[in-house]
Amino acid sequence: MSFATVANFPRSPAELDPSWLHHTLTPFFPDLPPVRALQCERMGTGQMGHNVRVALEYDGSPGLAPHSLVCKFPSLDPMSRATGVALRSYEIETNFYRQVASRIQLPVPRCFFASCDPNTGHFLIVLEDVRGAEPGDQLASCTLAQARCAIDALAAIHAATWERPELASLEWLNRSNEERRAQVVQFFQAAVPGFLDRYASALEARHVRVLDEFLSLMPLWSELPRPPFALQHGDFRPDNLLFLRNRSSPYRTLVVDWQTASWGPPLADLAYFIGGAFEPDDRRRYEGDLLVFYWERLRRRGVRGVSFIRCVEDHSLYAFAGIVMAVAAAMLVERTPRGDHMFCTMFARHAQHVLDLQAFSVLEPRMVARLREHRSLE
Template structure:
């Protein structure tokens, strides 16, 4: 049985703790120092570490560690659906078969009653650049991300969520998350919209509340399509750039869903509204073309555009709920993403695409 590496607070990231992880990779390597470089508290507590080893080692000297959030509101929202445990499970089960760049996983562990921990190589050690939540991507960068998403979605296309390998992505924990989202939809939507103030068009207020009241029906519609493995939180802050290619971070929301949901979430959050208006049709065609190259030809352009339009609503909801909960994203970035997603919903009249 592997040694326990789960800790609850940054102070637990000691030399002895790091040695237990290093011993799994290089038996003779000795950790001499562990320094906490930064601590960022959001949906999880994210810690950057600097390590020294005795002698030569091929292991990274900068680590990125994820622990449960130290912010009580974020911890409450993420604990019941076990989002960090979900990401641990993703790295244990899927990382080796995902055709898109990921950080190197050094350790991932969940223990009943103790919690979960994820230890990754810091992507910036090898010259990669991690994104910020409110980054504005160029159309060229957006195209590269869509190419990666198409390869990723095609790899897992038409997965049966009841199959043993995928059951944890759609089983009891996901049902708890869906139920929690439905129960809290109205109060969180009201609070988030109040907090957002002028960052969204006032005409969306009643329609957003109507959606929240009918969220369960909307979710049934949004999942009534061919299923694949999706990231489900594909905003600029969860990207990194490596040798000119895009990689994806933060897989705690991964699940079985519709691939175009990632596309809608990404384009609504990553592009300035004017850019998106001019280029989203072409970018959707590019995504569909990449799917076709991978052998997925089931959806024509009209169907894809309508499903894209409907899924924009979730991107807007996610950003509003994030603001309502608080402590999950920097407020200025959160408000900017509400502005962008609200404009996408308004431009395409996305609420009317849902049968509610």
């Protein structure tokens, strides 16, 4: 991993230059010839960041050095960028690569540089360009084979970080304090009217009723997470996955876009993925087997002390997380036609997931227990 002072990195693709990239790559490839030229092209559909593929030309053979890189910059849209700063999204992703991925083997692209100025929102992450990988597509849904590869990667992330105290102590990662929860609840509740007004014609009445019922329960729901905890991706869905082909790697899926990483209940990632990655009929067919697959993968990687019954219960409890994300994200980032389609699709799938799992019946006993705890402390 390459580290630099806040002032010492390009702020936009236009500021990238061959000498800076050569300096950045040399610690990883000591015999690297000078970078002679570069060419940038926009890539991806992300709304919180501006990603470019950078093709490199060298004065000589680069050996094992990359012929192209992926560089991540802040969003060009002022609203999305302001959101990234307010939620510390750019700072979180930068710190993830600097402090977590650099020390623990995880299914992520190799990182060559990561730095951020949290005051201005300027950041830059330089990653390997995983050529030949097939990016996931939230709107097209996952195949069962892709889902199993994704869940295998998710179990690897959770198992590698399960209850690790050095991660739990990271302030930027473990943000589950009362003030943080209150901010999330306040924003979600404020975002709901605008979401319903914007997308009224695209939403089914039964799904809106789920949102209406959950709205008043959300404050207590946000207090329910309990150990064991692990590294959470926070937005683990097909758009943020790269499916590998013919690649020498211990993983068949790489996970990108770590701007929502946190320390919390691992089953929230699984429920979010399964609830949003499929059309409802496909999800109903695959869900039980995928839950078993995840639990078995955890155990194969040495995780003990969490029963399959606990996994099933938490899977239902955190089915609501997809609703929170769909509503909040829709109102936080630049509005685009694909974004509108995606957020409506996400909301419908996650609301139906809640209904199919009868998740309110799991939520209510937990909330009653939590209310009793509150009263005992008064």
